[in-house]
Amino acid sequence: MDGPGPTGRSGHRSVPHTADLRVEAWAPTPEGCIGELVRAVVGSFADLEGARIVGERGCTVFGASDADLLAGVLEEVVYRMDATGELPAALALGPIRGLDGARSIEVRFRMADAATAALVGAVPKAVSLHDLDLSGGPDGWTCRATVDV
Amino acid sequence: MEIVLAEAGRNRWRIEPRPPMRVPGVVFATGALLPQAAGDKALEQVANVAALPGIVRASYAMPDVHWGYGFPIGGVAATDVERGGVVSPGGVGFDISCGVRLLAAGVTREEVGPERIARLMDLLDRMVPRGLGRGGLWELDGPAELDDLLLGGARYAVEHGHGVPRDLERCEDGGVLAGAAPAEVSTRAVERGLQQVGSLGSANHFLEVQAVDRVHDASTAAAFGLRPGQVCVMIHCGSRGLGHQICTDHVRAMDRELHRHRIELPDRQLACTPVDSARGRAYLGAMTAAANYGRANRQLLSEAARRAFAAALGVGLELVYDVSHNLAKLETHEVDGVARTLCVHRKGATRALPPGDPELPADLRAAGQPVLVPGTMGTASYVMVGLPGNEAFRSACHGAGRVWSRHQALRTVRGEQLKHDLEAHGVAVRPASLRALAEEAPEAYKDVDAVAAVTEAAGLARQVARLVPLGVVKG
Numbered sequence: 001m002d003g004p005g006p007t008g009r010s011g012h013r014s015v016p017h018t019a020d021l022r023v024e025a026w027a028p029t030p031e032g033c034i035g036e037l038v039r040a041v042v043g044s045f046a047d048l049e050g051a052r053i054v055g056e057r058g059c060t061v062f063g064a065s066d067a068d069l070l071a072g073v074l075e076e077v078v079y080r081m082d083a084t085g086e087l088p089a090a091l092a093l094g095p096i097r098g099l100d101g102a103r104s105i106e107v108r109f110r111m112a113d114a115a116t117a118a119l120v121g122a123v124p125k126a127v128s129l130h131d132l133d134l135s136g137g138p139d140g141w142t143c144r145a146t147v148d149v
Numbered sequence: 150m151e152i153v154l155a156e157a158g159r160n161r162w163r164i165e166p167r168p169p170m171r172v173p174g175v176v177f178a179t180g181a182l183l184p185q186a187a188g189d190k191a192l193e194q195v196a197n198v199a200a201l202p203g204i205v206r207a208s209y210a211m212p213d214v215h216w217g218y219g220f221p222i223g224g225v226a227a228t229d230v231e232r233g234g235v236v237s238p239g240g241v242g243f244d245i246s247c248g249v250r251l252l253a254a255g256v257t258r259e260e261v262g263p264e265r266i267a268r269l270m271d272l273l274d275r276m277v278p279r280g281l282g283r284g285g286l287w288e289l290d291g292p293a294e295l296d297d298l299l300l301g302g303a304r305y306a307v308e309h310g311h312g313v314p315r316d317l318e319r320c321e322d323g324g325v326l327a328g329a330a331p332a333e334v335s336t337r338a339v340e341r342g343l344q345q346v347g348s349l350g351s352a353n354h355f356l357e358v359q360a361v362d363r364v365h366d367a368s369t370a371a372a373f374g375l376r377p378g379q380v381c382v383m384i385h386c387g388s389r390g391l392g393h394q395i396c397t398d399h400v401r402a403m404d405r406e407l408h409r410h411r412i413e414l415p416d417r418q419l420a421c422t423p424v425d426s427a428r429g430r431a432y433l434g435a436m437t438a439a440a441n442y443g444r445a446n447r448q449l450l451s452e453a454a455r456r457a458f459a460a461a462l463g464v465g466l467e468l469v470y471d472v473s474h475n476l477a478k479l480e481t482h483e484v485d486g487v488a489r490t491l492c493v494h495r496k497g498a499t500r501a502l503p504p505g506d507p508e509l510p511a512d513l514r515a516a517g518q519p520v521l522v523p524g525t526m527g528t529a530s531y532v533m534v535g536l537p538g539n540e541a542f543r544s545a546c547h548g549a550g551r552v553w554s555r556h557q558a559l560r561t562v563r564g565e566q567l568k569h570d571l572e573a574h575g576v577a578v579r580p581a582s583l584r585a586l587a588e589e590a591p592e593a594y595k596d597v598d599a600v601a602a603v604t605e606a607a608g609l610a611r612q613v614a615r616l617v618p619l620g621v622v623k624g
Contacts, residue, residue: 016554018189018216020352045351045585046281064405075397082341082390085283119281119582122352122555123624126243126393129404129417130218146218148243148393149352149555 009140012040021124021147030134031093031105033141034070038077038091041147045121048089051112057086058108066096066134069105070143071127076107078124086111122149150415152192154183160212160607164192169413170199176210177541177607182595184215186552194221197415201226202423203234205484205491209541211498212603213550213595217242219418222497222551225544230424230479230490235412237421238403238432240494242475243396245436246443247387248321249474249499249521249547251532252451252466254458257378258360258619261462263575266358269461270577270620276453277356279349279624280581286347286449287311292339296331298346302441303471306448316448318510320471321500324444330434334391335398338435342391342442347449351581351624353589354386356450357523358577359530359616369534369613372516373469381616382454382466383530385523386624387475388443395439399432424479424492433477440476447471469532470519474499474547482542493542501535501545501610520610524549524597526578526589526621527571531601533610545610546600553593562590577620586623 010032012025021044025036042048057080061072073093080086086109094106126148134143150167154176157163162183164174174195176183184191191214198220199208205227214223219239228234258266278284287306289295298305303324304317317324349356361379364370375381388395403420407413410423422428455466477494484491502509502518509518520533522545533545553561564583567590571578580586598615605611 014556016186016188016556018184018186018191018222018551018554020218021555078390079337079341079394082283082345083337115282117281119351120584121582122585122588123281123350125350125390126397128218128243129400129420132417148218 010036012036014044017146020149021122023147024142024144026140026142028140030066030096030136030141033134033143034073035091035093037070037143037145038073038088041074041124042077042087045119045123046087047118047120048087048112051089052116053089054086054111054113056108057111058106060104060106062104064101064103066103067132069096069103070134070145071132073107074127074145074147078126081114085114087114087117124149150193150196152196154192160603164196166199170196172199172204172207174199175207176214177603177609178212179599179603182212182599182603189216191216191221195224197419198224198226200415201228201235201237201419201421202412203228203232205229209544211546212600213546213548215550217496219416220496223546224496225494225498225541227482227491227493227542228424230492234424234492235421236424236429236432236477236492237419237494238396238399239418239420240496241396241436241477242496243393244387244475245392245396246440246473247475248443248447248472249523250384250447250451250471251469251521252382252454253374253469254380254464254466256380256462256464258380259378261380265462266619267577269358269457270579272457272461273356273454273622274579276457277349277450277622278347280351283344284348285345286453289343289346295339295343298445299331299334299438299441300329301325303444303448306445311452312448316468319468320444321473326437326440328434329438329441331438333431333435334395334438338391338394338398341394342389345389346446348389349386349450349624350389351585354624356454356622357383357526357618358620359383359618361614362529362617363615365612365614369516372513373519373532373613374467375469375532375614383523384447384450386446386450388439389446391442392439395435399435403428436477440473443473444471470521472499472521495544497547498544499547501539501543503535503537520545522546522548522597522601525591525594526576526618527591528597530616531597531612532614532616533601533604534613536608536611539609541609546604549594549597549600551593552595555588558588558590558593559584562587562592576618579621580623589623
């Protein structure tokens, strides 16, 4: 899905990479950026429109940097999909806390049963550190991740 | 880093070593097979790998090389273990021991006909777990039984009735690698792996029914158990969520510890650690466990294929060979005239043992190792054989190699149209999703005929047989 570029309020787009799935997102806040990227990745392979909601789940993700938090939240989604068969139909992120070297973020997922989702693309299995980024600028925050499928 | 690629012979290109590179980069390709897409960083990645501590001879790229992350896909790199050589989980890849297995049926395509192939594909469609959601063919009792499988690989599966002893003779390493350390496998990896033994996954993984279209070398093909027109099954998959979680866990740990070893890297996904270190041994133990999982996984899928062939066609399937193309192995190679213990990373590359190698099973020793090269569901795949004198640490290509991103494939190809076109060309398609099918369009890959020809011309492996698709089960 193509977006208007990192000048609007919030959005995401996939960008070319021969190996796997590469996604960029933008938002006014770093937490918003992470949420956009998660929505982009889930939307790239699962249509949750008619999926059965099974409940809410919460967790805290830790990382050395904001970019590592981004990878950590995505990894949480991939792990829960494989281990419990659930995918986030929606998510809410608390504020990023801590200093550089010890960052954390609280995440609440509204989970759907993955078995009731429609498959629409290659399923992600891991998040690469290659060119991983989450950074702020005068127009807001941007992030990008490469996801192994 | 600006990459200057110089032609260094027929089908051979060289990147001269400039700091921080420690060795040159060597790419086996014609001009047409070199990575072309704008922004493709495969050659830069070949140069980045050449900077790894302890790397010897060269950072190699096979003819199917394309842009990965950290390592290029189609990359081979060996590090000298006794001279501070490192192991990099990214040099193995997320899908540890992802590989290919080929089985041959006792029937030809002429004897079967399209209607029975369609019935066979319907059965496989129902029997092969794939795509989204949990579930595999083998429900393990729990983590303790998973540990046994991580130690025993395909042998554990055969011992529990999922195959026959001859299968193991036709697997690399007899279907099980020694040195697996289940204790180094995280709880998350175990949780992901418990419910996926005997499942295909998605993306480029497939189970394809093929026919031998052309035999290039009749005596070697006969030694492999292949003949013209023969119906075969090719299975491409790996170690599923378990392998991915192990790679993730160990890349993160090594990324945090790089400063301890004073290692500086141009790409975080190249995170590495000395082979001869506690972290290095822990990774190799966990990687080996995942490799055994991958082999057991392909063994279970073979069993499903056998059941479907027996029901639909009334014939059995003999294993031709099973190879891994994402792995690091400790091997002995001569470097500058001296035998050294090397950690050979093959990221999207296949080991290719030459005729006479003592590691080969007795009935293949005279012929050499089968090298399995899957192409695309619309073109062809190859069976090749290892050659003597392979400078890339006895390695060859692993497939056709992507040229399009998934993004570009989706913009160019419609899944419904692709399915229709393939069916019109006699390929029965059973996709888990039409959109995912479009991502794997044949046009998204290099010309596999050219890749096989260059692999042979570069002295990496020789063509034995060309196989064409009759039907494909896609994840």
